[in-house]
Amino acid sequence: xxxxxxxxxxxxxxxxxxxxxxxxxxxxxxxxxxxxxxxxxxxxxxxxxxxxxxxxxxxxxxxxxxxxxxxxxxxxxxxxxxxxxxxxxxxxxxxxxxxxxxxxxxxxxxxxxxxxxxxxxxxxxxxxxxxxxxxxxxxxxxxxxxxxxxxxxxxxxxxxxxxxxxxxxxxxxxxxxxxxxxxxxxxxxxxxxxxxxxxxxxxxxxxxxxxxxxxxxxxxxxxxxxxxxxxxxxxxxxxxxxxxxxxxxxxxxxxxxxxxxxxxxxxxxxxxxxxxxxxxxxxxxxxxxxxxxxxxxxxxxxxxxxxxxxxxxxxxxxxxxxxxxxxxxxxxxxxxxxxxxxxxxxxxxxxxxxxxxxxxxxxxxxxxxxxxxxxxxxxxxxxxxxxxxxxxxxxxxxxxxxxxxxxxxxxxxxxxxxxxxxxxx
Numbered sequence: 001x002x003x004x005x006x007x008x009x010x011x012x013x014x015x016x017x018x019x020x021x022x023x024x025x026x027x028x029x030x031x032x033x034x035x036x037x038x039x040x041x042x043x044x045x046x047x048x049x050x051x052x053x054x055x056x057x058x059x060x061x062x063x064x065x066x067x068x069x070x071x072x073x074x075x076x077x078x079x080x081x082x083x084x085x086x087x088x089x090x091x092x093x094x095x096x097x098x099x100x101x102x103x104x105x106x107x108x109x110x111x112x113x114x115x116x117x118x119x120x121x122x123x124x125x126x127x128x129x130x131x132x133x134x135x136x137x138x139x140x141x142x143x144x145x146x147x148x149x150x151x152x153x154x155x156x157x158x159x160x161x162x163x164x165x166x167x168x169x170x171x172x173x174x175x176x177x178x179x180x181x182x183x184x185x186x187x188x189x190x191x192x193x194x195x196x197x198x199x200x201x202x203x204x205x206x207x208x209x210x211x212x213x214x215x216x217x218x219x220x221x222x223x224x225x226x227x228x229x230x231x232x233x234x235x236x237x238x239x240x241x242x243x244x245x246x247x248x249x250x251x252x253x254x255x256x257x258x259x260x261x262x263x264x265x266x267x268x269x270x271x272x273x274x275x276x277x278x279x280x281x282x283x284x285x286x287x288x289x290x291x292x293x294x295x296x297x298x299x300x301x302x303x304x305x306x307x308x309x310x311x312x313x314x315x316x317x318x319x320x321x322x323x324x325x326x327x328x329x330x331x332x333x334x335x336x337x338x339x340x341x342x343x344x345x346x347x348x349x350x351x352x353x354x355x356x357x358x359x360x361x362x363x364x365x366x367x368x369x370x371x372x373x374x375x376x377x378x379x380x381x382x383x384x385x386x387x388x389x390x391x392x393x394x395x396x397x398x399x400x401x402x403x404x405x406x407x408x409x410x411x412x413x414x415x416x417x418x419x420x421x422x423x424x425x
Contacts, residue, residue, distance in 0.1 A: 008056060010119035015052045017126035019044050022072070022093060024133035028140055029089035030079040037078035047071030061168060069094050084153040091160035092196055095167075096132065099189040101125045102167055106182050136193070140200045148202055156202075159195045163188045284311060287349065290323055294330040302334065303343040310350040324395045326358065329414055332389070333362035336412060340365045351420070358416035364407075 023044065054067040072090040079086070104125045109118070148156075167188060170181045291307070298305045330347065337345045342363035350357050389405065396403045401418040 007119050011056060011122060012048075012052050014119055014122035014126050015048055015055070017123065018097070018129060019048045021126060021130035021133045022075070022097075024130070024137050025093045025096075026075060026079075026089070028133075028137050029085065029093075030076065030081055034080045035078050036080055040075070040078055043075045043077065047075055061171060065094075065098070065164065065168065068097070082147055084150060084157070085147070088153060088157050088160075088199065091157060091164070092192060092199075095160040095163045095192050096189065096196075097125075097129055098164060099167060099185045099192065100128050100132065102171060102185040103182055103189065104128065106171075106178050106185070132193075136196060140197065148199075148206060152202060156195060156199055160192055163192055287311065287322065287326065290326045291330070291347070294327065294334060298330075298334045298337075298345055301338040301343070302345050304345070306346040308348045308350075311356070312351060321395050321399055325392055325416065325418075328392055329358070329360050329416070333360050333412070333414075336364040337362040340410065342410070354420045356416075356418040356420060358414075358418070360414045362412050363410055364412050 051064075051067050051071050055064055058064070069090060072094055073086070076086045076090060081089075101122075105121055108121055108124075167181075167185055170184055174181055287309070291309075295305060295307065333345055333347075337343055340363040344361075344363040346359075346361040348357070348359040393403050396416060396418070399418060401416060403417075404415040406413040406415075
């Protein structure tokens, strides 16, 4: 075996180890369930072969940077993440890789810009990168299902991008001052690892804020439902107290044969029994609570509210998730319908063959921000004010359900299917 062939095998092996480390990094930012393609390993093979060929054929740092960043973007393609999150993940992963490589090469060799590097040092770089990836994966925790505001993502993204530019400039222009460049690379490495942890801390913070909003909404829902139950109980107590008088009156009307008067009297009793604040009375406390709380707002601001519910009392639901899904969908629908001229809202819920169907239709003013098949909220700060349709989609998907969103010039439609056997308890 020739020395050139031996070096080529070592280089490809080192690159394979590096891509194995990159897989650990990718798992931190993109859980496997967010990948919509089964054969993602093919993308790793393409990236491994592409970057390996470029590094063997060319020693230009700029070309290697472009090929490595491009290969990372290719790997992230099948993952269902926002592009801002993909960009942040790609540049943080790459800058950690580049800085580790710079520290190892400059510490152990007399490297000058454009020179080829012994493949043994690439193996050392890959091992250190794998060690860092495993540590970060075990300490960062699971990725939260939320999105940071664009301003936060842009600020975080600037750090790795500037780091790449700065270390590239130092390696090209100041490689003779090894100690200075090594110190700068180590400093930037620490900063970018801290940025990585800062990103995950912000994710936890915004996720907790969203959960806090949902819990506050649940408290309001149950408080309102308790008021309705108390008022209904008082009506029943009053009717029970006067039941003797009602029976006497009905008996007198029956003896007279006054059927019309008796029917009118019974209608009045029925109207007295019905609580005007109770819009939903399915016997399911979660759905009744959410709808009664939301619909009292709807009836105050809308001209037409149509609610049709056909669900069993014994249906088991997750309190938190149904509050997130139904509460936010109805809240969005009421808010947007209130801005329109028609001010119309329709809600339909039914269960068929162990599937809960939720259909919500509302009029709207015709102002919708749509980017790449994703509807954007019109709220000023979507990460704090409302959890948004994208997060409702995630909750539906987490419960094995499906959601479909459609709109015309003046109508907005949301279809949700929740398979009761798949709902998390």
